[in-house]
Amino acid sequence: MAKHIGLDLGQATVKIYYKGKGIVLREPTVIAYDTVNGEVIAAGRQAYKMHGRTPRGKEAVRPLKNGVIDSYSDASELLLSFYKALGVKSTFSGPKLALGIPWGVSEVERNAFENVCLEAGAKSVTHLICQPMAAAVGAGINVLKAKGNLVCDIGGGKTQTAVISYRGVLHASKAPLGGQDLDSAIVAYIRNTYNVLIGDLTAEFLKKSIGSAHPAFDRGSVKVYGRDIVTGRGAEITISSGQVREAMSDCLEKISDSIRSTLENMPPRIASDIFEGGLLLCGGTSLLPGIEKLLSDSIGIEAKKAARPLDCIANGIGKIIDSSGELTEIVSSQEQTN
Ligand SMILES: Nc1ncnc2c1ncn2[C@@H]1O[C@H](COP(=O)(O)OP(=O)(O)OP(=O)(O)O)[C@@H](O)[C@H]1O
Ligand SMILES: [Mg+2]
Structure with a gap:
């Protein structure tokens, strides 16, 4: 039977959740080639160590830029290496996949995410899950409740801020900064x-x-x-x-401006929930010491870090594929709102 995995294909890190087991892979989004024969020589951590310091004849590249897939073939080779390393891809069959999709991408960009996974050997894509929703689920927010929640995912290449309430993203924005x-x-x-x-x-x-x-x-x-x-x-x-x-400082200020502008445009009926609940931070960049204080001071709402911020999206996708009930339904509601 095909294995079912959840994939968070980030610009800096790939995280893979194995249905029923939890996160089984966290690796840098970097792949390295022998430039003479084009063969893959390393993927993930090993390739990351070569980035920017490869000897002649070798090249390490990052397949994602500005939060979206920049090189289709590099992204697909990288995923293939990870599927193989996890033993979820055989000659005859690949994994079933639930995939996190960044907020606000075009249809072409969304298709690129999906196709790259299939090209690398996935058998099928079972769910396309909007990343801010996955982050909220992974951070432990009860997204089935009719209460507004403000979540911000600050990753390697982008910052996504979303107001989430009762199964849906009410309002969100994305800035190409991370x-x-x-x-x-x-x-x-x-x-x-x-x-x-x-x-x-x-x-x-x-x-x-x-x-x-x-x-x-x-x-x-x-x-x-x-x-x-x-x-x-x-x-x-x-x-x-x-x-x-x-x-x-300039870059952090721009990140905080992008969060503030999301708040300025949020539906007024949700404002009291947000002021009460605060801003929940996830994504690897939220591990930067003092970022909660900087953002709290700048946006006037208390910011706090989720537990294990790097894993929130992958854990959220995982919770969705592990559950068979209502949580799975939110996936389809996401596709309509994104
Ligand atoms: N302790 C830390 N302090 C500051 N930054 C950190 C820390 N740990 C990781 N990061 C940063 O977090 C980023 C990776 O976070 P994350 O894995 O959430 O991004 P991503 O999902 O790959 O990117 P994106 O969501 O933008 O596609 C990297 O830029 C990394 O340098
Ligand atoms: Mg991310």
Whole structure:
């Protein structure tokens, strides 16, 4: 019998939920090739380590950009590697799949998500689930209740904010900004301040190890290595938590603006629920220390992190495929509203 899995194909991380078992795979959305013969040499974590530092003849690429599929063939090769690693794809059959779809994508982009999974060998796509709804379910919100909830998923390449009430997304928005834009802002800051070029992975390391969104969360300093743009030689620099925060500040402000504009346009009848319930944050970027405080101050509504924010969407898809009742129904109501 075909295995049933739930897939959250994110721009930074792929998460796979195995029906009845929970999340069985969390891997970077990166694939690496031998450029001479075109063969896949690594997928996920191994390929991520090569990103930006591949030797001649090898190339590591990210198949998603701006929250949608950028390279169909790279995305499909990556998924095929994961299906194989999980043992859910044999010569004769592939997995049945429930798939999270970002909010507000065009029909073409939505079809690309679906087709890429089929192309990689999935037997069928059983559910297309709007990601903010999956995030709410995964974060433990009872979406079958007639109460308004505000959820914001800040991922690697996008921020999705949604007001969810009684099985449906009442109102939502998406901004093409996430953790990878914070990384790029750190690269630009260090280049402009020190004339030193660092790679994306070093920037991500800085963000995760000493980055914060609010001055109340100072996290010391670390040494990193890059290349001096003027001399071409290796350079060692010490970067402080405050500098990382300064580098990220414009991008964080834009993320908070996008959440605020969703609130400004929300249906007034739901406002009291939202003020009472606050803003629930999920997605990997919500792990940035101080982001709740920054957002609470900026939008005037208390923001709090979901438990295991990186896993909310995959867990929500999983809960939907594990349940056989009402929760499954919300999937079809989503397709109408998105
Ligand atoms: N501790 C942390 N502090 C700050 N950022 C973090 C932390 N852990 C992970 N991240 C960031 O979270 C992002 C990945 O989050 P997530 O997996 O939710 O994104 P995604 O689903 O792949 O992207 P998208 O939803 O935009 O397609 C990355 O940019 C990563 O650097
Ligand atoms: Mg995501």
